[in-house]
Amino acid sequence: MSKAIDDALLQLTTALTRLEAAVGQRFEAERDPGDLETELAIMAEDRARLAAELDAASARLATVEAATDDVGRRLGRAIATVEGVLVPSGRPR
Template sequence: MSTAIDDALLQLTTALTRLEVAVGQRFEAERDPSDLETELAIMGEDRARLAAELDAASARLATVEAASDDVGHRLGRAIAAVEGALVPSDGLR
Protein backbone atom coordinates (compact mmCIF):
# COMPACT_ATOMS: atom_id res chain seq x y z
CA MET A 1 0.00 0.00 0.00
CA SER A 2 2.87 2.36 0.69
CA THR A 3 3.88 1.91 -2.95
CA ALA A 4 0.57 3.39 -4.07
CA ILE A 5 1.06 6.32 -1.70
CA ASP A 6 4.63 6.80 -2.88
CA ASP A 7 3.45 6.73 -6.50
CA ALA A 8 0.73 9.25 -5.74
CA LEU A 9 3.18 11.54 -3.98
CA LEU A 10 5.56 11.32 -6.92
CA GLN A 11 2.76 12.19 -9.33
CA LEU A 12 1.72 15.10 -7.14
CA THR A 13 5.29 16.38 -6.91
CA THR A 14 5.71 16.09 -10.67
CA ALA A 15 2.44 17.93 -11.28
CA LEU A 16 3.38 20.71 -8.86
CA THR A 17 6.78 21.11 -10.49
CA ARG A 18 5.18 21.36 -13.93
CA LEU A 19 2.68 23.90 -12.58
CA GLU A 20 5.49 26.01 -11.10
CA VAL A 21 7.34 25.96 -14.41
CA ALA A 22 4.20 26.95 -16.31
CA VAL A 23 3.46 29.81 -13.92
CA GLY A 24 7.04 31.03 -14.18
CA GLN A 25 6.87 30.96 -17.97
CA ARG A 26 3.57 32.81 -17.90
CA PHE A 27 5.02 35.54 -15.68
CA GLU A 28 8.03 35.87 -17.98
CA ALA A 29 5.75 36.14 -21.03
CA GLU A 30 3.66 38.88 -19.41
CA ARG A 31 6.60 40.80 -18.01
CA ASP A 32 6.64 44.50 -18.73
CA PRO A 33 9.23 45.33 -21.41
CA SER A 34 10.38 48.32 -19.38
CA ASP A 35 11.28 45.90 -16.57
CA LEU A 36 13.52 44.04 -19.00
CA GLU A 37 15.12 47.28 -20.16
CA THR A 38 15.78 48.28 -16.56
CA GLU A 39 17.23 44.87 -15.78
CA LEU A 40 19.47 45.04 -18.86
CA ALA A 41 20.67 48.50 -17.86
CA ILE A 42 21.48 47.27 -14.35
CA MET A 43 23.31 44.27 -15.78
CA GLY A 44 25.28 46.59 -18.09
CA GLU A 45 26.27 48.77 -15.14
CA ASP A 46 27.29 45.69 -13.15
CA ARG A 47 29.35 44.43 -16.07
CA ALA A 48 31.14 47.77 -16.42
CA ARG A 49 31.84 47.89 -12.67
CA LEU A 50 33.14 44.32 -12.64
CA ALA A 51 35.33 45.00 -15.68
CA ALA A 52 36.86 48.03 -13.93
CA GLU A 53 37.44 45.99 -10.76
CA LEU A 54 39.05 43.23 -12.82
CA ASP A 55 41.34 45.74 -14.51
CA ALA A 56 42.36 47.18 -11.13
CA ALA A 57 42.96 43.71 -9.69
CA SER A 58 45.04 42.77 -12.73
CA ALA A 59 47.15 45.91 -12.28
CA ARG A 60 47.65 45.13 -8.58
CA LEU A 61 48.63 41.57 -9.47
CA ALA A 62 51.22 42.82 -11.96
CA THR A 63 52.67 45.12 -9.29
CA VAL A 64 52.82 42.30 -6.74
CA GLU A 65 54.44 39.96 -9.27
CA ALA A 66 57.08 42.57 -10.13
CA ALA A 67 57.80 43.14 -6.44
CA SER A 68 57.98 39.39 -5.87
CA ASP A 69 60.48 38.99 -8.71
CA ASP A 70 62.58 41.83 -7.30
CA VAL A 71 62.55 40.30 -3.82
CA GLY A 72 63.48 36.93 -5.29
CA HIS A 73 66.47 38.40 -7.11
CA ARG A 74 67.61 40.30 -4.03
CA LEU A 75 67.22 37.22 -1.87
CA GLY A 76 69.27 35.21 -4.36
CA ARG A 77 72.05 37.79 -4.25
CA ALA A 78 71.96 37.84 -0.45
CA ILE A 79 72.18 34.05 -0.27
CA ALA A 80 75.12 34.08 -2.69
CA ALA A 81 76.86 36.75 -0.62
CA VAL A 82 76.38 34.80 2.63
CA GLU A 83 77.55 31.58 0.99
CA GLY A 84 80.59 33.44 -0.38
CA ALA A 85 81.43 34.74 3.08
CA LEU A 86 81.09 31.29 4.67
CA VAL A 87 83.25 29.39 2.17
CA PRO A 88 86.99 29.83 2.81
CA SER A 89 88.77 31.57 -0.05
CA ASP A 90 91.47 28.86 -0.33
CA GLY A 91 88.82 26.15 -0.83
CA LEU A 92 89.70 24.35 2.46
CA ARG A 93 87.17 23.65 5.14
Template structure:
Protein backbone atom coordinates (compact mmCIF):
# COMPACT_ATOMS: atom_id res chain seq x y z
CA UNK A 1 0.00 0.00 0.00
CA UNK A 2 1.29 3.43 -0.97
CA UNK A 3 1.06 5.83 1.97
CA UNK A 4 1.75 8.88 -0.12
CA UNK A 5 -1.86 8.93 -1.39
CA UNK A 6 -3.26 9.26 2.11
CA UNK A 7 -0.70 11.67 3.52
CA UNK A 8 -1.63 15.32 3.28
CA UNK A 9 0.86 17.30 1.26
CA UNK A 10 2.27 20.66 2.25
CA UNK A 11 1.48 23.77 0.23
CA UNK A 12 3.33 27.01 0.60
CA UNK A 13 0.99 29.99 1.19
CA UNK A 14 2.84 33.24 1.65
CA UNK A 15 5.52 32.61 4.27
CA UNK A 16 3.93 29.55 5.92
CA UNK A 17 3.08 26.06 4.90
CA UNK A 18 -0.41 24.66 5.06
CA UNK A 19 -1.56 21.06 5.05
CA UNK A 20 -3.68 20.37 2.00
CA UNK A 21 -5.85 17.30 2.15
CA UNK A 22 -6.97 15.99 -1.21
CA UNK A 23 -10.39 15.34 0.28
CA UNK A 24 -10.87 19.10 0.95
CA UNK A 25 -11.05 19.86 -2.75
CA UNK A 26 -14.57 19.74 -4.17
CA UNK A 27 -15.43 16.51 -5.85
CA UNK A 28 -16.74 16.37 -9.38
CA UNK A 29 -20.30 15.87 -8.16
CA UNK A 30 -19.97 18.92 -5.87
CA UNK A 31 -18.67 20.98 -8.75
CA UNK A 32 -21.59 19.84 -10.92
CA UNK A 33 -24.06 20.65 -8.13
CA UNK A 34 -22.54 24.11 -7.76
CA UNK A 35 -22.71 24.67 -11.52
CA UNK A 36 -26.35 23.55 -11.57
CA UNK A 37 -27.19 25.95 -8.74
CA UNK A 38 -25.57 28.81 -10.63
CA UNK A 39 -27.41 27.80 -13.81
CA UNK A 40 -30.75 27.71 -11.97
CA UNK A 41 -30.06 31.14 -10.47
CA UNK A 42 -29.27 32.59 -13.90
CA UNK A 43 -32.36 30.95 -15.43
CA UNK A 44 -34.54 32.42 -12.66
CA UNK A 45 -33.16 35.90 -13.35
CA UNK A 46 -33.67 35.39 -17.09
CA UNK A 47 -37.26 34.31 -16.53
CA UNK A 48 -37.87 37.46 -14.48
CA UNK A 49 -36.40 39.64 -17.21
CA UNK A 50 -38.55 37.97 -19.86
CA UNK A 51 -41.66 38.45 -17.73
CA UNK A 52 -40.85 42.14 -17.31
CA UNK A 53 -40.32 42.46 -21.04
CA UNK A 54 -43.68 40.85 -21.81
CA UNK A 55 -45.41 43.14 -19.33
CA UNK A 56 -43.71 46.14 -20.93
CA UNK A 57 -44.92 45.09 -24.38
CA UNK A 58 -48.49 44.26 -23.50
CA UNK A 59 -51.08 43.52 -26.11
CA UNK A 60 -51.73 46.70 -28.13
CA UNK A 61 -55.48 46.26 -27.65
CA UNK A 62 -54.91 46.57 -23.88
CA UNK A 63 -53.08 49.84 -24.48
CA UNK A 64 -55.85 51.07 -26.76
CA UNK A 65 -58.45 50.22 -24.12
CA UNK A 66 -56.44 52.02 -21.47
CA UNK A 67 -56.06 55.03 -23.77
CA UNK A 68 -59.83 55.08 -24.43
CA UNK A 69 -60.53 55.00 -20.68
CA UNK A 70 -58.08 57.85 -20.15
CA UNK A 71 -59.80 59.81 -22.93
CA UNK A 72 -63.19 59.30 -21.27
CA UNK A 73 -61.76 60.40 -17.93
CA UNK A 74 -60.28 63.49 -19.56
CA UNK A 75 -63.61 64.38 -21.17
CA UNK A 76 -65.46 63.88 -17.86
CA UNK A 77 -62.92 66.01 -16.00
CA UNK A 78 -63.09 68.73 -18.65
CA UNK A 79 -66.91 68.82 -18.34
CA UNK A 80 -66.63 69.03 -14.53
CA UNK A 81 -64.10 71.85 -14.86
CA UNK A 82 -66.38 73.75 -17.25
CA UNK A 83 -69.32 73.33 -14.83
CA UNK A 84 -67.20 74.49 -11.88
CA UNK A 85 -65.95 77.50 -13.88
CA UNK A 86 -69.54 78.44 -14.81
CA UNK A 87 -70.62 78.12 -11.16
CA UNK A 88 -67.67 80.30 -10.09
CA UNK A 89 -68.68 82.95 -12.62
CA UNK A 90 -72.26 82.91 -11.23
CA UNK A 91 -70.98 83.24 -7.65
CA UNK A 92 -68.69 86.12 -8.63
CA UNK A 93 -71.55 87.90 -10.42
CA UNK A 94 -73.85 87.39 -7.44
CA UNK A 95 -71.14 88.63 -5.09
CA UNK A 96 -70.63 91.77 -7.18
CA UNK A 97 -74.42 92.37 -7.23
CA UNK A 98 -74.64 91.94 -3.42
CA UNK A 99 -71.66 94.27 -2.96
CA UNK A 100 -73.34 96.93 -5.11
CA UNK A 101 -76.65 96.62 -3.23
CA UNK A 102 -74.91 96.75 0.14
CA UNK A 103 -73.09 99.90 -0.99
CA UNK A 104 -76.42 101.48 -1.95
CA UNK A 105 -77.98 100.47 1.38
CA UNK A 106 -75.05 101.91 3.33
CA UNK A 107 -75.29 105.16 1.36
CA UNK A 108 -79.05 105.34 2.03
CA UNK A 109 -78.58 104.77 5.77
CA UNK A 110 -75.77 107.33 5.91
CA UNK A 111 -77.97 109.78 3.97
CA UNK A 112 -80.72 109.40 6.57
CA UNK A 113 -78.31 109.68 9.50
CA UNK A 114 -76.30 112.62 8.15
CA UNK A 115 -79.01 115.34 8.60
CA UNK A 116 -79.77 114.14 12.12
CA UNK A 117 -76.08 114.32 13.06
CA UNK A 118 -75.74 117.80 11.63
CA UNK A 119 -78.61 119.10 13.78
CA UNK A 120 -77.01 117.96 17.02
Protein backbone atom coordinates (compact mmCIF):
# COMPACT_ATOMS: atom_id res chain seq x y z
CA MET A 1 0.00 0.00 0.00
CA SER A 2 1.04 3.51 -0.55
CA LYS A 3 1.72 6.06 2.14
CA ALA A 4 -1.39 8.04 1.13
CA ILE A 5 -3.62 4.96 1.56
CA ASP A 6 -2.03 4.10 4.92
CA ASP A 7 -2.59 7.67 6.12
CA ALA A 8 -6.19 7.60 4.91
CA LEU A 9 -6.83 4.26 6.68
CA LEU A 10 -5.30 5.64 9.89
CA GLN A 11 -7.50 8.72 9.69
CA LEU A 12 -10.55 6.53 9.00
CA THR A 13 -9.73 4.26 11.96
CA THR A 14 -9.24 7.27 14.23
CA ALA A 15 -12.52 8.79 13.06
CA LEU A 16 -14.38 5.49 13.61
CA THR A 17 -12.91 5.17 17.10
CA ARG A 18 -14.01 8.68 17.95
CA LEU A 19 -17.46 8.01 16.48
CA GLU A 20 -17.83 4.84 18.55
CA ALA A 21 -16.82 6.76 21.67
CA ALA A 22 -19.32 9.53 20.89
CA VAL A 23 -22.11 7.00 20.32
CA GLY A 24 -21.22 5.26 23.59
CA GLN A 25 -21.32 8.57 25.45
CA ARG A 26 -24.66 9.38 23.85
CA PHE A 27 -26.13 6.06 24.98
CA GLU A 28 -24.79 6.67 28.48
CA ALA A 29 -26.26 10.18 28.50
CA GLU A 30 -29.65 8.82 27.47
CA ARG A 31 -29.46 6.15 30.14
CA ASP A 32 -28.42 8.56 32.92
CA PRO A 33 -31.77 10.35 33.39
CA GLY A 34 -33.40 7.08 34.39
CA ASP A 35 -30.50 6.27 36.66
CA LEU A 36 -30.68 9.76 38.12
CA GLU A 37 -34.42 9.43 38.72
CA THR A 38 -33.87 6.07 40.40
CA GLU A 39 -31.10 7.50 42.56
CA LEU A 40 -33.28 10.48 43.52
CA ALA A 41 -36.15 8.14 44.43
CA ILE A 42 -33.82 6.07 46.61
CA MET A 43 -32.51 9.22 48.27
CA ALA A 44 -36.09 10.41 48.91
CA GLU A 45 -36.94 7.06 50.49
CA ASP A 46 -33.80 7.23 52.63
CA ARG A 47 -34.67 10.77 53.68
CA ALA A 48 -38.20 9.75 54.66
CA ARG A 49 -36.89 6.75 56.60
CA LEU A 50 -34.27 8.86 58.39
CA ALA A 51 -36.87 11.52 59.21
CA ALA A 52 -39.13 8.85 60.72
CA GLU A 53 -36.22 7.43 62.72
CA LEU A 54 -35.33 10.94 63.94
CA ASP A 55 -38.93 11.55 65.00
CA ALA A 56 -38.98 8.23 66.89
CA ALA A 57 -35.64 9.00 68.55
CA SER A 58 -36.89 12.47 69.53
CA ALA A 59 -40.00 10.94 71.07
CA ARG A 60 -37.89 8.43 73.01
CA LEU A 61 -35.63 11.26 74.18
CA ALA A 62 -38.63 13.25 75.40
CA THR A 63 -39.85 10.16 77.31
CA VAL A 64 -36.43 9.63 78.88
CA GLU A 65 -36.16 13.32 79.81
CA ALA A 66 -39.59 13.21 81.48
CA ALA A 67 -38.61 10.07 83.40
CA THR A 68 -35.32 11.68 84.42
CA ASP A 69 -37.14 14.75 85.72
CA ASP A 70 -39.53 12.54 87.69
CA VAL A 71 -36.65 10.52 89.15
CA GLY A 72 -34.86 13.76 90.04
CA ARG A 73 -37.90 15.07 91.90
CA ARG A 74 -38.39 11.78 93.76
CA LEU A 75 -34.71 11.64 94.65
CA GLY A 76 -34.88 15.21 95.94
CA ARG A 77 -37.83 14.32 98.17
CA ALA A 78 -36.04 11.18 99.41
CA ILE A 79 -32.91 13.19 100.24
CA ALA A 80 -35.02 15.74 102.11
CA THR A 81 -36.74 12.94 104.04
CA VAL A 82 -33.43 11.28 104.98
CA GLU A 83 -31.95 14.63 106.02
CA GLY A 84 -35.06 15.28 108.11
CA VAL A 85 -34.55 12.00 109.92
CA LEU A 86 -30.80 12.43 110.39
CA VAL A 87 -30.79 16.08 111.44
CA PRO A 88 -32.74 16.69 114.67
CA SER A 89 -35.50 19.27 114.51
CA GLY A 90 -34.43 22.79 115.32
CA ARG A 91 -30.76 22.25 114.50
CA PRO A 92 -29.26 23.69 111.34
CA ARG A 93 -28.21 21.28 108.70
